[in-house]
Amino acid sequence: MxxxxxxxxxxxxxxxxxxxxxxxxxxxxxxxxxxxxxxxxxxxxxxxxxxNSLAKSLATGRSNTIGLIVENIGDSFFGPFALHVEELLRKKNYHVLYSSTLGDPQNAQDIIDFMLEKKVEGILLAPTVNLEEHQRKILENKVPLVVFDRNSPEVATHYVHIDNGDSSRKACLHLQSIGCKNFGLITIDSDQPQMLARKNAYLQFCEETGMQARILQLPYNRLRQKGIAALRSWVSKNVDLDGLFFTTNYLCILGLKSLRSEGGEHFNFPLFSFDDHELFDILNPKISCIQQPLEPLAKTCVKVLLKEIDSGITSPKEYVISTNLIKR
Amino acid sequence: MxxxxxxxxxxxxxxxxxxxxxxxxxxxxxxxxxxxxxxxxxxxxxxxxxxNSLAKSLATGRSNTIGLIVENIGDSFFGPFALHVEELLRKKNYHVLYSSTLGDPQNAQDIIDFMLEKKVEGILLAPTVNLEEHQRKILENKVPLVVFDRNSPEVATHYVHIDNGDSSRKACLHLQSIGCKNFGLITIDSDQPQMLARKNAYLQFCEETGMQARILQLPYNRLRQKGIAALRSWVSKNVDLDGLFFTTNYLCILGLKSLRSEGGEHFNFPLFSFDDHELFDILNPKISCIQQPLEPLAKTCVKVLLKEIDSGITSPKEYVISTNLIKR
DNA sequence: TATTTCTACTAAAACGTATTAGTAAAGATA
DNA sequence: TATCTTTACTAATACGTTTTAGTAGAAATA
Structure with missing residues (x-):
């Protein structure tokens, strides 16, 4: 044919x-x-x-494809982020090979190997833990790499991210400014650097102000029913809580489900989320948050990656995108 | 290296x-x-x-890649759907090349051409309008095609979908059963078959029960501020409304934003959504909905496509996945 | 001992393209 | 008229793999 x-x-x-x-x-x-x-x-x-673009790529060494590796293409941060990336690259005549790691390093490694075999011209990566070796492998293969959202400090790559510590501090100050004197932090049990930064800023805030630190760390892979119950009981135990700061929006949603379920009417204090969600502004009470500006984030990632592809790999830089504090 | x-x-x-x-x-x-x-x-x-998998594919004629074309990878239906597809295919050692059409036929056509050039072994497609010719092109290239979510009746393909008419009817009956006597339908101004089916079932219901039909059709590409205002004023004009049925979840969210904004406290009647959303069960009042079972949908799509790939293209069949009515 | 059968490989062609060096014919130069 | 240029192409090689037909030598057969 x-x-x-x-x-x-x-x-x-x-x-x-x-x-x-x-x-x-x-x-x-x-x-x-x-x-x-x-x-x-x-x-x-x-x-x-x-x-036949396979033959073409084989002959030219150019695949016009870049790889995008996220944690979960189905979630409300990475999904829309991916859409932006795709749109930006479409204009430059590049196409995107996506994949979700689901936080599993084994998945991530397989995906990276696959993408290298497919000869993608560059990779945009939100790394899982224990991915240092594979990141090095990417670079050894002379494939441009831009890491975003989180990174592995041990391997030097271009790194696009928000200032987690500063944003977390802004969140604390906001909660303080609206009158919370004893707010707790709900975070995830993981040593991802961005999560640590968020937690540490909270601890720092506690130290400065003398507020007692109250932290609940939920295990990442048990976030459904068990998480809801754990959260509920934790909040019940800490009777003097007057606010909650969630370090991600899915934790906040978990919190909502937990606290708003039957019998939870008395848990009536402000909630704050790291990362926005399309419904946070119609809930009652409305939920304030730190908003990661998706488009600038995506734009920077794409720009940096394309520059690397065009002009060869350069020495790693860090790009910090500032967040918005959305008061509701 | x-x-x-x-x-x-x-x-x-x-x-x-x-x-x-x-x-x-x-x-x-x-x-x-x-x-x-x-x-x-x-x-x-x-x-x-x-x-080098390019060379390998060139020699064997197998790319181990399938194409997934959705409307918007960032939305709460296609994103999680895509994740399921990716997971299912990963197990079979296939990888996924995604792309979002954003409802634009031109995008869709470009994407299809690109995927054919990339020699994907099969395509999973949620078509836009005016895509008949390109669907034929896929088939002429002997690439297995499975269409889902919506289809173009003029071109015969395997088609995996829910029963839109029946589901819509279930929705109407539910609203009736909870006491709504005059509920309206908010839909989108488009002739996508699945949207028509949803609307027609509502009209049919009106005919049977003698309820007066009240329909608002919003233009697809003006869904933000203008849509909110239009919806608000339409509802205000139809004073005897006692319920609203939205034909998609993003319309429902639009509705929420519109009716729950300042001064909207008196719009206090049940809302019903076609398609669930992770926050519908914690809103107040809770929002009932028709839920499309993502996993069965994804499973069927993948199964049908893989069968086509393995045993050659067979005559088109239709696969109907039943929906769930979630009462809240 | 001449022929057949195995064993353990290899040579060659193919997939569909891009690219560079080469060439035959015509025209220009001296 | 012998040499140099230019024109308008083409032959050949390469990209990295898979696959099939082939082959040299050893072992078995008759």
Missing amino acids: AKSIKEIAQELNVSKSTVSLVINHKAEQARISKELERRVLDYVEKVGYKP | AKSIKEIAQELNVSKSTVSLVINHKAEQARISKELERRVLDYVEKVGYKP
């Missing part, structure tokens, strides 16, 4: 080179006559020739 | 064929001696050989 250059060349009684050169707009520099050029062009159009 | 089979063969003083055969576990059937096999295997391991 789909014709190859070879077939087209035979049918036109010219060489493959001629056809290839014409197709790639190199007729002029290869001194192909206008007439022949037209003849080829017309025929190519007529039979609806479509190049 | 990355060695090729050719280099490995030279360094071991054997032929490329030998190396290739060993790597692909065909040493036995090609009568390669155990010793040589070991020698090759060890060396391959030692130098960390990784195949």
Whole structure:
């Protein structure tokens, strides 16, 4: 069905080179006559020739594809982020090979291997833990790498992120400013650097103000029913709590489900979320949050990656995107 | 850095064929001696050989990649759906090339062309309007195609979907059962078949019960501020409304934002959404909905597609997945 | 001992493209 | 008219793999 250059060349009684050169707009520099050029062009159009991009990539070494590795393409941060990335790259004639790690390093490693085999021209990565070796592998393969959202300090890469510590501090100050004197922190039981930074800023705030630190760490892979129950009982035990600061929006949603379920009417204090959610502004009471500006984040990632692809790998830099405090 | 089979063969003083055969576990059937096999295997391991999957695909005609084309990877239906698909295919050693059309046929066409050029082994597609020709093109290229969520009746393909009409009817009956006597329908101004089916079931219900039909159709690409205002004023005008049925969850969210904004306290009647949302069960009052079971949907799509890939293209069938009515 | 059968490989072609060096014919130069 | 340029192409090689047909030498057969 789909014709190859070879077939087209035979049918036109010219060489493959001629056809290839014409197709790639190199007729002029290869001194192909206008007439022949037209003849080829017309025929190519007529039979609806479509190049086999595998063969093309093999020959040129360019796949026009970049890899995007996120934690979960289905969540409300990475999904829309991915959409932005795709849109930005579409304009530059790149396409995106996505994959979700679900936080599992084994998945992440498989995905990276696969992408390297597919010869992606660059990788945008939100790393899991224990991914240092594979990140190095990417760089050893001379594939540009931009890490975002979180990083592994032990391996030097371009790193696009928000200032977690500062944002977390802003959150604390906000809660203080609206009158909370004893707010707790709900976070996740993981040593991801961005989570640590959020927690540490809270601890720092406690130290400065003398507020007693109250922290609940939930295990990452038990977030549904068990998490809801654990959270509820923890809050019940800490009777003097007058506010909660969640270090991610899915934790906040968990918190909502936990505290708003039957019998939870008396848990009536402000909640604050790290990361926004499309429904936070219609809940009652409304939920204030730190908002990560997705578009600037995506833009920076894409810009940095494309620069690396164009001009070769340069020494790693850090790009900090400032967050918004949304008061509701 | 990355060695090729050719280099490995030279360094071991054997032929490329030998190396290739060993790597692909065909040493036995090609009568390669155990010793040589070991020698090759060890060396391959030692130098960390990784195949170039472009070359491999070119030679074998298999890319181990399938294309997934959705409307918006960032939304709360397609995002989690995509995750399921990815997980299911990962197990079968397939990878996913995603893309979002944003409802634009031009995007959709470009994406399809790109995927055909990339030689995906199958395509999972949620079509936009005016995509008939390109769907045919996919089939002409002998690439298995499974359409889901919506379809174009003019082109015969495998089609996995929920029963929109029946589900919509269930929704109406539910609203009736909780006492609504005059509920309106908010839908989108589009002739996507699944939207028509939802609307028509409502009209049918009106006819049967004698309820007066009240329908607001919002233009798809003006869903933000303008939509909110339009919806608010429409509801204000229809003073006897005592319930609203939204044909998608994003319309429902729009509705929430519209009716719950300042001064909207008196709009206090049940809302019903087609498609669930993670926060619908903690809003007050809770929002009932039709839930599309993502996992069965994804499973069916993947199963049908893989079967096509394995055993060649078969005559199109329709697969209807039943929905759940979630009463809250 | 001449022929057949195994064994253990390898040579060669193929997948579909890009690219560079080369070439035959025509025209220009001296 | 012998040499140099230019024109308009094409042949050949490469990219990295898979696969099939082939082959040299050893072993078995008759």
